[in-house]
Amino acid sequence: MSDSPKPVLEVENLSVRFPSQRGEVAVVDGLSFQLRAGESLVIAGESGSGKSMACRTLLGITPDSSRVDADRLDWKGQGLLALDRAGWNALRGAEIAMIFQDPAAALNPLITVETLISDAIRQHRGGTRAEVRARTIEALSRAGFPEPEFRMKAFPGELSGGLRQRVAIALALSCEPSLIIADEATTNLDVSIQAQIVELLRFLQADLGLALIFVTHDLGLAREIGGDLMVMYAGQAVEYGRVPEVLEDPCHPYTRGLLRSAPTMASDRNTPLQPIPGTAPRPGEAAGGAPFRARCPVAMERLCERENPGWTRVSDTHRVACHRFAAEGRGGVQ
Amino acid sequence: MTPIFEAIGVNRTFTLRRGGKVSRIRAVQDVSLQLDRGEIVGLVGESGSGKTTLSRIMIGIERADSGEIRYQGRAVEPKKGFAALRREVQYVFQDPYNALCPTMRIGDALAEPLIIHRIAGRAERKQRVERMLSMVGLHADIARRLPRQLSGGQRQRVNLARALMLEPKVLICDEIVSGLDVSVQAQVLQLLLGLQQELDLSMLFISHDLRVIKYLSQRVYVMYRGQVVEQGATEKVFSAPSHSYTQKLLHAIPGREYPVPAGAQGRSENAGGTG
Numbered sequence: 001m002s003d004s005p006k007p008v009l010e011v012e013n014l015s016v017r018f019p020s021q022r023g024e025v026a027v028v029d030g031l032s033f034q035l036r037a038g039e040s041l042v043i044a045g046e047s048g049s050g051k052s053m054a055c056r057t058l059l060g061i062t063p064d065s066s067r068v069d070a071d072r073l074d075w076k077g078q079g080l081l082a083l084d085r086a087g088w089n090a091l092r093g094a095e096i097a098m099i100f101q102d103p104a105a106a107l108n109p110l111i112t113v114e115t116l117i118s119d120a121i122r123q124h125r126g127g128t129r130a131e132v133r134a135r136t137i138e139a140l141s142r143a144g145f146p147e148p149e150f151r152m153k154a155f156p157g158e159l160s161g162g163l164r165q166r167v168a169i170a171l172a173l174s175c176e177p178s179l180i181i182a183d184e185a186t187t188n189l190d191v192s193i194q195a196q197i198v199e200l201l202r203f204l205q206a207d208l209g210l211a212l213i214f215v216t217h218d219l220g221l222a223r224e225i226g227g228d229l230m231v232m233y234a235g236q237a238v239e240y241g242r243v244p245e246v247l248e249d250p251c252h253p254y255t256r257g258l259l260r261s262a263p264t265m266a267s268d269r270n271t272p273l274q275p276i277p278g279t280a281p282r283p284g285e286a287a288g289g290a291p292f293r294a295r296c297p298v299a300m301e302r303l304c305e306r307e308n309p310g311w312t313r314v315s316d317t318h319r320v321a322c323h324r325f326a327a328e329g330r331g332g333v334q
Numbered sequence: 335m336t337p338i339f340e341a342i343g344v345n346r347t348f349t350l351r352r353g354g355k356v357s358r359i360r361a362v363q364d365v366s367l368q369l370d371r372g373e374i375v376g377l378v379g380e381s382g383s384g385k386t387t388l389s390r391i392m393i394g395i396e397r398a399d400s401g402e403i404r405y406q407g408r409a410v411e412p413k414k415g416f417a418a419l420r421r422e423v424q425y426v427f428q429d430p431y432n433a434l435c436p437t438m439r440i441g442d443a444l445a446e447p448l449i450i451h452r453i454a455g456r457a458e459r460k461q462r463v464e465r466m467l468s469m470v471g472l473h474a475d476i477a478r479r480l481p482r483q484l485s486g487g488q489r490q491r492v493n494l495a496r497a498l499m500l501e502p503k504v505l506i507c508d509e510i511v512s513g514l515d516v517s518v519q520a521q522v523l524q525l526l527l528g529l530q531q532e533l534d535l536s537m538l539f540i541s542h543d544l545r546v547i548k549y550l551s552q553r554v555y556v557m558y559r560g561q562v563v564e565q566g567a568t569e570k571v572f573s574a575p576s577h578s579y580t581q582k583l584l585h586a587i588p589g590r591e592y593p594v595p596a597g598a599q600g601r602s603e604n605a606g607g608t609g
Binding site: 219 | 380381382485486487488512513515516517518519520521523524527542543544545546548549550569572582583584585586587588589
């Protein structure tokens with residue numbers, strides 16, 4: 001790793017806080033990660049774990065009422081927190097692009113696919129009419145949109161869900177960004193289309209040297225994407241490592257719980273799923289101790305209530321934030 | 335044994351008119367499907383394959399061009415027959431957010447089927463609502479709340495509870511867990527298995543997630559472009575698929591080869607090894 005290039009994205013101690021009746025609550029709490037060109041990071045966790053909010057800080061689109069803090073939030077060495085509106089506008093779409101969860105809601109229904117994408121290209125890259133058109137067609141065909149010359153005259157409503165998601169990907173690709181954030185981009189798609197989109201993202205990543213952040217709650221998909229995996233719970237990262245490391249040797253009770261509750265093709269009713277008991281905490285509820293303590297089967301009475309566990313090293317690339325693991329190792333979290 | 339609920343040779347074609355052009359979509363083509371008593375049958379296929387149209391025909395909210403629906407061996411007459419069926423066959427909808435009236439308290443939403451079908455007086459209704467809430471693992475307090483005060487998983491349980499209020503014999507579940515987080519999904523799946531055993535329910539479970547179907551159902555039907563292309567025991571269909579579409583579906587499952595985590599099946603002999 002010594003001669004690897006400098007990361008394009010460096011995040012240290014990132015938090016997003018919202019005012020509430022109980023004072024300020026953190027929805028994202030102390031995240032740190034790095035990403036190099038051509039690498040991918042999968043962020044896994046359930047609804048409300050802060051995955052999407054963390055991604056939104058990278059585009060400067062957190063809600064107005066929120067407060068974003070970080071010791072460091074750097075894109076290619078430039079501090080994002082200091083950006084003004086014009087600075088964000090130059091970066092968004094051009095350098096960092098996001099594919100949202102719901103392709104139907106993310107596309108303007110009243111303009112054609114061609115207008116949508118060529119507007120973005122004109123805004124960020126400029127060029128003559130013919131150049132913009134050529135780039136539009138190129139972006140669409142790269143995203144696997146069939147016969148772009150003819151079909152780009154269509155409105156989003158005339159396309160299937162899979163095609164709409166390809167348009168959203170083409171839009172994200174149109175200005176040749178260096179980082180793509182896919183926020184549950186394949187969640188509502190059929191498995192066969194999901195597989196196509198994942199393959200496409202992986203291909204583009206290798207082909208264009210893109211950095212990719214892939215947000216999902218499906219750990220099977222995490223395996224398909226590869227790279228690093230960050231498991232989030234209640235706004236905090238609880239486990240971090242290479243995808244196969246974390247999935248084959250899960251060290252946090254929450255990661256283990258997630259794996260046990262997801263059916264795989266190897267499971268049937270003779271090996272019942274083991275749901276994680278209880279429900280996810282509301283923002284702020286888990287503050288103070290270990291975030292997962294209320295639902296954790298191996299929580300340590302006082303320690304987990306009072307103290308937030310710091311990282312414990314599992315390997316050079318794998319770390320976990322768990323008091324029980326720190327005290328007893330793998331045996332403790334079985 | 336006569337199947338409790340079956341579709342025989344069902345056809346449905348939709349006609350679309352757009353810009354003077356008429357196109358026909360054969361949504362369901364000569365589909366037959368059987369559901370035996372106490373059985374969970376899976377119905378898989380991608381969006382647009384006709385799964386939902388078929389299930390809607392089976393409960394009479396969509397018309398079939400031809401074919402027959404039979405309940406307990408007897409043909410169901412259009413309209414009248416389906417109205418009579420509405421107590422015995424219940425449908426759980428995909429979206430737990432839109433399926434509940436936003437201004438109606440959960441308790442009232444659950445009592446409504448009893449009022450419509452004139453079952454039970456006020457006091458007994460309240461009792462039944464409480465019993466059903468506890469059966470799906472919710473606290474009785476929930477009855478006083480509004481849908482927006484519940485989480486997605488709680489809402490889906492409420493939807494299930496409402497479908498079960500009339501003590502149906504057949505439950506049709508249309509993609510009811512696809513929008514849920516895995517841990518919540520696991521809770522709902524365990525609940526469905528428990529209810530099936532406890533109430534001797536028969537279930538048609540529609541999903542595009544083959545992992546869920548594999549876990550839940552004994553038999554499976556695979557639909558592709560309006561037709562059933564493969565059917566049989568889930569174990570068999572998934573381990574040795576004969577149709578190319580089924581093979582393609584199976585191949586597309588994300589992370590299909592990833593191992594069950596150590597300790598997921600109570601691997602106690604290795605517990606306490608380190609530390």
